[in-house]
Amino acid sequence: xxxxxSLSISASALTAERTRMxxxxxxxxxxQTTRTDAGGAYRRKVVELAQDGGQGGFGxxxxxxxxxxxxxxxxxxxxxxxxxxxxxxxxxxxxPDADANGYVQMxxxxxxxxxxxxITESRSYEANVTAMSSAKTMFSRTLxxxx
Numbered sequence: 001x002x003x004x005x006s007l008s009i010s011a012s013a014l015t016a017e018r019t020r021m022x023x024x025x026x027x028x029x030x031x032q033t034t035r036t037d038a039g040g041a042y043r044r045k046v047v048e049l050a051q052d053g054g055q056g057g058f059g060x061x062x063x064x065x066x067x068x069x070x071x072x073x074x075x076x077x078x079x080x081x082x083x084x085x086x087x088x089x090x091x092x093x094x095x096p097d098a099d100a101n102g103y104v105q106m107x108x109x110x111x112x113x114x115x116x117x118x119i120t121e122s123r124s125y126e127a128n129v130t131a132m133s134s135a136k137t138m139f140s141r142t143l144x145x146x147x
Contacts, residue, residue, distance in 0.1 A: 010132045012052055012074030017125040019077050020047045024118045031109040034097040042107040044083040052076035
């Protein structure tokens with residue numbers, strides 16, 4: 001693993017967490033949206049992540065740390081997909097989007113769950129900023145020793 005690989009890995013995680021926070025904010029903003037451009041109620045969106053770079057999982061990383069050359073790993077966003085959980089049905093005959101029986105299809109967004117996700121994403125972002133800061137400090141001290 002090269003000296004700058006830790007920065008690259010943390011940078012990829014920062015990008016992924018920022019994307020997750022943006023999608024979570026969109027979900028919260030549309031928690032009551034019953035009509036979209038595509039038609040129907042808003043569907044919660046989920047970010048899909050995958051390992052980036054590096055080969056394999058932990059075993060491959062351990063082997064590379066033991067001496068084999070390997071590219072840096074990290075994480076990447078592979079897509080943003082609609083959650084497949086069913087929409088909520090609420091009885092509200094006065095709502096403009098109510099069907100003939102008075103039921104309205106509401107988004108499958110749970111605000112409490114989204115807030116928990118947002119806290120988790122925020123903490124992950126902070127952890128990666130701290131990791132980058134630590135790596136920077138370590139690099140600076142190494143350069144100071146070489147002077």
